[in-house]
Each structure stands twice: as structure tokens, then as C-alpha cells.
Amino acid sequence: MKHDMQPDNVIRQEINAGLSFLDSRPSLHNDIMRQIKGEKVVNKKVSLALVLTIILVLGTLTALAVELLTGMQIVEQFAVPMAQKNDSEPYMQESFTHDELAQLIQTLSENGITLDEGSIILKALTSGHGYWEKDTIRAICDLTFGPDQGAWTLEQKHWYGEMMTAIGAWNININLLPEEGDISQDEAHNIAASALMSEYGFDLSDSSAWRVCVGFSLVWDEETQRMSADDAQWNFNISRQTNPDRLVYNVCFDRFGKRISTFYYPEDEVEMNSQPVSLPDKEAETIAHYGRVYHFWTPDVQADVLGNTYCFPEQADYIRALQMSMDLITERYGPRALLALEGYYSGLAYQEFEDTEANATQKIWDFMFTTDREYLSDGYRVQFRWIINHNTGEETVVDVCVEHANMGVG
Amino acid sequence: MEIVKDPGNDQSLAANHEALLTRMVETYEVSLFRTCYMYLRDKESAEDAVQETFLKAYRALHTFRGDCSEKTWLMRIAVNVCRDMGRSRWMRYVDRRVSLDLLPEPSQEYNGYNSLDLASAIMQLPVKLKEAVLLYFYHDMSMREISDALGVSASVVSKRIKQACARLETILGRGYLHG
Numbered sequence: 001m002k003h004d005m006q007p008d009n010v011i012r013q014e015i016n017a018g019l020s021f022l023d024s025r026p027s028l029h030n031d032i033m034r035q036i037k038g039e040k041v042v043n044k045k046v047s048l049a050l051v052l053t054i055i056l057v058l059g060t061l062t063a064l065a066v067e068l069l070t071g072m073q074i075v076e077q078f079a080v081p082m083a084q085k086n087d088s089e090p091y092m093q094e095s096f097t098h099d100e101l102a103q104l105i106q107t108l109s110e111n112g113i114t115l116d117e118g119s120i121i122l123k124a125l126t127s128g129h130g131y132w133e134k135d136t137i138r139a140i141c142d143l144t145f146g147p148d149q150g151a152w153t154l155e156q157k158h159w160y161g162e163m164m165t166a167i168g169a170w171n172i173n174i175n176l177l178p179e180e181g182d183i184s185q186d187e188a189h190n191i192a193a194s195a196l197m198s199e200y201g202f203d204l205s206d207s208s209a210w211r212v213c214v215g216f217s218l219v220w221d222e223e224t225q226r227m228s229a230d231d232a233q234w235n236f237n238i239s240r241q242t243n244p245d246r247l248v249y250n251v252c253f254d255r256f257g258k259r260i261s262t263f264y265y266p267e268d269e270v271e272m273n274s275q276p277v278s279l280p281d282k283e284a285e286t287i288a289h290y291g292r293v294y295h296f297w298t299p300d301v302q303a304d305v306l307g308n309t310y311c312f313p314e315q316a317d318y319i320r321a322l323q324m325s326m327d328l329i330t331e332r333y334g335p336r337a338l339l340a341l342e343g344y345y346s347g348l349a350y351q352e353f354e355d356t357e358a359n360a361t362q363k364i365w366d367f368m369f370t371t372d373r374e375y376l377s378d379g380y381r382v383q384f385r386w387i388i389n390h391n392t393g394e395e396t397v398v399d400v401c402v403e404h405a406n407m408g409v410g
Numbered sequence: 411m412e413i414v415k416d417p418g419n420d421q422s423l424a425a426n427h428e429a430l431l432t433r434m435v436e437t438y439e440v441s442l443f444r445t446c447y448m449y450l451r452d453k454e455s456a457e458d459a460v461q462e463t464f465l466k467a468y469r470a471l472h473t474f475r476g477d478c479s480e481k482t483w484l485m486r487i488a489v490n491v492c493r494d495m496g497r498s499r500w501m502r503y504v505d506r507r508v509s510l511d512l513l514p515e516p517s518q519e520y521n522g523y524n525s526l527d528l529a530s531a532i533m534q535l536p537v538k539l540k541e542a543v544l545l546y547f548y549h550d551m552s553m554r555e556i557s558d559a560l561g562v563s564a565s566v567v568s569k570r571i572k573q574a575c576a577r578l579e580t581i582l583g584r585g586y587l588h589g
């Protein structure tokens with residue numbers, strides 16, 4: 001069999017010649033032995049109960065201390081420097097190691113800040129893993145400012161943006177604070193209230209029933225294709241306290257108070273999140289564990305539950321496909337849609353299989369961008385198929401579909 | 411060469427294992443390093459993968475039953491280590507929040523895509539084909555050994571190798587491999 005193919009010598013020689021810069025490392029053996037001899041028998045998987053007990057005890061003891069650090073101070077003094085230490089590839093989402101995570105959680109507990117029992121970060125810790133830096137910091141902020149990021153103050157949003165920028169998760173802080181020459185937040189509030197009253201007869205002062213989220217942020221400049229500080233905008237998003245995710249009114253104006261737009265979204269329209277994602281019953285356990293939207297399952301779980309055509313794409317392919325999906329969203333919904341993706345989660349269901357008849361490989365990309373991984377009440381879904389013909393080397397893109405996230409999953 | 415299990419005391423067992431590790435490192439380090447590099451396309455990751463492979467092998471020496479050759483056993487560990495590392499790198503890309511300003515730049519780690527050299531062509535192959543072609547041609551393993559290392563049947567291995575060859579011919583030009 002081997003003689004039929006025979007290029008093995010060619011291949012071996014060429015690889016060795018091409019990769020001759022990869023040679024032996026004299027210290028390798030010693031490094032391994034050092035690791036073996038230095039290692040301690042530590043079971044990294046600590047039970048959740050034990051972690052909670054430790055946290056509770058530490059929290060109780062340290063709550064008696066005179067000066068406790070705030071969540072903001074812990075982020076600034078511990079989490080961000082730790083995250084900066086890890087920055088190897090700035091465009092990547094970096095993770096805290098298990099040890100770093102343990103250290104951070106201990107620092108939090110020593111300062112009287114405890115994570116919820118169901119926190120995904122605690123789960124990561126108890127199962128011996130690390131966790132994403134950005135999401136860990138966000139969790140600390142949620143504990144400090146409250147879980148509803150939209151309702152954070154301008155100062156809190158700005159500070160959060162500074163932290164995200166510091167760890168390389170954002171290139172630029174889009175959350176601004178009014179400067180000299182800008183209207184103040186009180187003035188902005190009055191402008192929004194006046195606009196809502198004149199347009200819709202809506203009284204913004206009745207705040208008990210309504211949730212008002214205020215944002216002052218950079219906007220996307222189509223001309224320069226950059227985020228522009230010159231055109232910073234105020235946004236007032238108003239929803240009912242009883243249904244905070246359902247936007248009812250929106251007022252938008254520029255940094256000098258000139259109105260850009262007002263919107264009212266009738267509440268009797270069918271809600272986007274009314275379409276549940278349904279999957280067969282046999283997958284109920286997986287769904288209960290990993291959530292309903294399979295795009296956010298790990299590829300391992302996708303392969304296990306949905307079939308082995310689901311797999312990991314090549315890294316370079318993934319970057320190209322992600323870029324393409326962004327382009328498609330821009331093309332269909334405009335640059336503002338892309339701007340809205342800030343803070344969205346991206347999920348992917350990727351399939352790859354060989355079409356032996358056509359001698360081609362098919363790569364099926366199915367991206368989901370949303371903040372609501374449970375109901376897909378916002379965001380976009382982008383699907384397309386790459387066909388790579390091995391006879392011609394030609395690559396074609398077919399079956400392109402761009403739509404709102406909650407359409408067609410089920 | 412078979413791995414010898416020393417029935418003696420713990421100290422002599424440890425010494426024996428260390429000697430085995432030394433020999434394995436001497437024998438396989440460079441080829442493993444190059445294989446891991448072609449798999450992960452990143453020198454530092456490949457270095458880590460090699461170290462992790464030997465470390466896992468050392469820790470598991472007592473479980474090696476000689477059902478397959480030492481090389482097959484080591485390759486199986488290396489393939490799994492690379493898969494895990496590739497997976498964790500990929501996951502860092504996928505489960506992230508996307509923003510306009512954070513769109514990733516194309517990877518700059520390996521710029522060989524336009525080059526028609528064989529190594530870069532192999533690196534462009536899908537993982538399954540790449541594994542098969544590296545173990546078969548570069549490590550000179552038999553279909554049976556590859557089948558053991560990858561946990562698939564020999565016929566699947568054969569099919570993958572043929573597909574890989576066809577792809578390489580497409581990328582590099584017909585007759586290149588036999589030229």
C-alpha cells in the first residue's frame with residue numbers, strides 16, 4: 001500500500017527542510033522533569049459547597065475589617081493588571097487561568113463581595129477551569145452596579161469602557177461623559193422628556209412604572225468608517241419595569257441637544273421573543289444544561305447531540321467567515337447594526353463535510369449574534385455555505401441568509 | 411523498542427521511567443515538534459504541545475500495556491494534546507462578544523498561504539486529513555498504527571490519505587508529489 005503512494009520521502013524531506021528552524025530544545029527534558037518533581041498532588045476540582053463555605057467564612061471574617069475594597073477597586077487593582085499580563089493576542093478574548101480566577105474570587109470574598117451560587121464563574125472555578133477575562137470583570141461589575149447594564153449611570157458605563165479598553169477587549173471606549181460645551185445629563189433628560197411629551201404625550205417623570213436607560217456614546221461615521229467623537233449621541237431607551245427587555249420609546253439627539261429621532265414601538269405587536277427555539281425532546285437534558293440555542297453550545301456538544309458533521313473550523317477560515325458575516329449584516333441592515341453588536345455574544349454552529357460525488361468540501365456557517373442567548377430577542381443570524389471544488393480549486397459562496405436572530409431557529 | 415516495566419522498588423522505577431523519558435525525548439522530540447507546529451501553526455503552542463505530550467506520556471508510563479508501539483502511543487497522546495490546544499484556541503475566538511472595533515485581524519502567525527511549498531500546503535489541509543498525512547508520510551506509520559493512534563478504522567485512514575494526496579496535488583500541481 002505504502003509503495004503505491006510513495007511520496008513519503010518527498011514529504012518528509014520537504015517538511016524537515018522547510019521546518020528546519022524548529023529544532024530540539026536542550027532544556028526540554030529538564031523542564032519536564034522539573035514539572036514532574038515540582039508538581040503537587042492538588043485536586044483542582046473543588047466542590048461547590050466547599051467553595052461557598054470558604055467564601056462565606058472569608059466574607060464573614062473580612063466584613064469585620066475596617067477598609068474593604070469596592071468592586072471597582074478590585075477590578076482596577078487586581079483584575080485588570082492580571083488580565084493585562086495575559087495579553088498575547090490583542091484581538092482575542094483572553095481567559096483568566098483557574099489559579100487567577102481563584103485568586104480573584106478570594107479577593108472578592110475577602111472584601112465582602114460574593115458571587116451567586118449559580119454564577120457561571122463559580123462553576124468554572126469548581127470544575128477546575130479558568131474563565132473569560134471580559135466576562136469575569138463584567139460579573140464583578142454586575143455585582144457592584146447591578147446586573148442591568150443599560151441602567152448603569154453614565155459614569156459607571158464610562159468607567160467600564162475604560163476597563164475594557166485597558167485589557168484590550170475594546171479598542172476604544174465608546175461610553176462618553178459630557179464635556180465642557182456638551183449639554184449636561186439633566187439637560188439631556190429634559191430634552192428627552194419634552195420630546196416624548198410632544199410626540200407621544202408620554203410623561204417621563206412617571207418613573208415608577210418605567211425603566212429609563214441613558215447612554216452617551218460614540219457613533220459610527222459612515223464617511224470615515226470609524227467611531228466618531230464629533231457625532232456623539234445621547235440615547236434614552238424606555239421600557240416597562242415589568243418587561244425591561246422590550247423597548248417602547250427611544251429618543252436620540254446629538255451632543256448639543258439637536259434631536260435626531262424619536263421612536264415608539266407599539267406594545268401590542270408580537271414580541272420578537274415569542275418564538276421559542278424548539279429542539280427534539282431527547283435533547284432536553286443538553287438544553288437544560290447548555291441553553292436552548294445550540295449556536296452557543298461548545299462544538300463538542302454540538303457534535304455529540306446534533307451529529308458529527310458539527311466540528312471546529314480552521315482558525316483562518318473562522319476569521320474570514322466572521323468578517324464576511326459582519327459585511328453581510330452591514331449590507332443588509334446598515335452600519336448601525338454593526339455598531340449595535342457591541343456587547344453581543346457571538347455563537348456558531350459550523351458543519352463541514354465532503355461531497356465525494358462533486359469532489360468538493362462543503363463548509364456551512366451559521367452565526368448568531370445576540371445579547372439574549374435564551375430567547376434571541378435581539379441580534380442577527382447569518383448563514384452561508386462555502387463550497388470548495390477540489391478539481392478546480394474554486395471556492396463559491398451560496399445559500400446566503402441574513403435575518404433577525406429569532407427567525408427560523410426551531 | 412518496548413517500554414520496560416521495572417518490578418523493583420519505587421526508586422528504581424522512577425529512575426527507569428526517567429531514562430525512558432530521556433530516550434523518548436531524544437528520539438521523537440524534533441519530529442513531534444514539527445508535527446505539532448504543522449498542526450497548530452504556532453511555534454510557542456507547538457513547544458507547549460511537545461512538552462505536554464512528554465509530560466502526559468511520563469505520567470502514563472505505568473498504564474502503557476504494549477498493545478501498540480511506543481511511537482503510536484506517543485502520537486496518540488500528541489494528537490489529543492494538539493486537538494485540545496486547537497480547540498481551546500478556537501473557543502477563545504468563538505465565545506467572545508463581538509464589536510466593530512474588535513474584529514480580528516487575519517492571523518499573522520503563519521504567512522505561508524500563498525507559498526506553494528509542501529509544508530504550507532499540508533498546513534492548509536483540514537485537520538483530519540492533516541493528521542493522517544503527517545502520521546503516514548512524515549512519521550512513516552502504517553495504516554494500522556495510524557488507525558490505533560487516531561481511533562478510526564484503517565479504511566478511513568486510507569481514504570483520508572488519498573483525499574489528502576488529491577488535495578495536495580490540486581494545491582501544488584499534478585505530479586508534484588511524485589516529481
